[in-house]
Amino acid sequence: MNERVQAPSLVYADVAGGDRLAVRLGGAEAGYAVERCLNRMSRCAEAYAATDLQVRTDVVVARFADADSALLAAREMRERVRALPPMSGIKLVLRAGVVLEADAESALEKPEALAAWLVSSQNPDTIAVSEGFGQALSPSMRRMLGRLGDNEGGVPFPALELGEAPPPTPAELRLDAIQAHKTLNVSFRGRNWCIDAAHPTLLFGRETGNDIVIPDPRVSRQHARIELRGGLFYLADTSTNGTYLLEQGRAELCIKRDEFILGEKGHIGCGFSPAENMSDAVAFALA
Missing domain, CATH: 2.60.200.20 (Tumour Suppressor Smad4)
Structure with missing residues (x-):
C-alpha cells in the first residue's frame, strides 16, 4: 500500500547567499549560481509530484497533495543545494518553510505568507515546519522532526525543524499506512x-x-x-x-x-x- 493521507501542503524555499556572491563576483555570475540551485530545487518538487510549481528570482514555491511528499521534496532540495561546491569561498544554502493549507486558514493568512514567515525567522540551511504540518505526517516521517530552536524573528505558531536523520524506508512507510x-x-x-x-x-x-x-x-x-x-x-x-x-x-x-x-x-x-x-x-x- 502506498496511498498517503491527503493533506494539501506548501513548500516555500529560498536560496541564501546570493547577495554576498554578487558583491564578490558580480550580478551575472551570482545569478547563474542561484539559477543552478533553483533548477535543482524545482526538479526535486517535480520528482515528488508537486501539484503546482512556481520558480521566481531566488524562490521556489511548490504545493503538494500530502505532507509526506512535501517534506521529502524539501529535504531533497536541501541536499541538492548542499552538494553544489562553494564559489569564491561563498556557499549558497537553502532555507525552507513548510505548512499545511489548513494552517493558513486557521491563522487567517495565505499559505505562502505563512511559510515565508517561517523562512525569514530562521537561519540558513534550515527547514522549518508548522506543528500542524508535523501532525499530518506519517509516524515514521514525524520522527525526523525536532523542536525548533529560539529565533529572533518570532513565529506566530508552534514550529518544528527537520533534522539530519535519513528518511524512513518504503517498508517503514508501508507499516505506517497499514497501522492507520x-x-x-x-x-x-x-x-x-x-x-x-x-x-x-x-x-x-x-x-x-x-x-x-x-x-x-x-x-x-x-x-x-x-x-x-x-x-x-x-x-x-x-x-x-x-x-x-x-x-x-x-x-x-x-x-x-x-x-x-x-x-x-x-x-x-x-x-x-x-x-x-x-x-x-x-x-x-x-x-
Whole structure:
C-alpha cells in the first residue's frame, strides 16, 4: 500500500547567499549560481509530484497533495543545494518553510505568507515546519522532526525543524499506512467477518470450532489465524501444509509455522495457492 493521507501542503524555499556572491563576483555570475540551485530545487518538487510549481528570482514555491511528499521534496532540495561546491569561498544554502493549507486558514493568512514567515525567522540551511504540518505526517516521517530552536524573528505558531536523520524506508512507510487502518474485512464463500479492536482474532481451519471452517483435506484442523496487534494485522500459520498469501501487486508467499504482516488487500489459501483456486480462498481488505 502506498496511498498517503491527503493533506494539501506548501513548500516555500529560498536560496541564501546570493547577495554576498554578487558583491564578490558580480550580478551575472551570482545569478547563474542561484539559477543552478533553483533548477535543482524545482526538479526535486517535480520528482515528488508537486501539484503546482512556481520558480521566481531566488524562490521556489511548490504545493503538494500530502505532507509526506512535501517534506521529502524539501529535504531533497536541501541536499541538492548542499552538494553544489562553494564559489569564491561563498556557499549558497537553502532555507525552507513548510505548512499545511489548513494552517493558513486557521491563522487567517495565505499559505505562502505563512511559510515565508517561517523562512525569514530562521537561519540558513534550515527547514522549518508548522506543528500542524508535523501532525499530518506519517509516524515514521514525524520522527525526523525536532523542536525548533529560539529565533529572533518570532513565529506566530508552534514550529518544528527537520533534522539530519535519513528518511524512513518504503517498508517503514508501508507499516505506517497499514497501522492507520484499524479494521480488516474478511470474506469466504459469501460470509463476512470484521477484525478490529473489539474482535482482534479470526481463526480458520477444518474443525467446526473455527470462525471460518474450510472443508478441504489440505487444511489442518486449526490451520491459521489473523490477529490485530499493535495496529498491525498478522497472518500466523499453525498448519502442516502451510498458508499461501497472494497480495495485490506482490508475489505469492508461502508461510509455514511463521507469521506475516498483511498489506492492503489480497487472498489467503489454506494448504493451496489462491491463484489456483480463488473460489476457496479467504479474501481480506483493509477498511
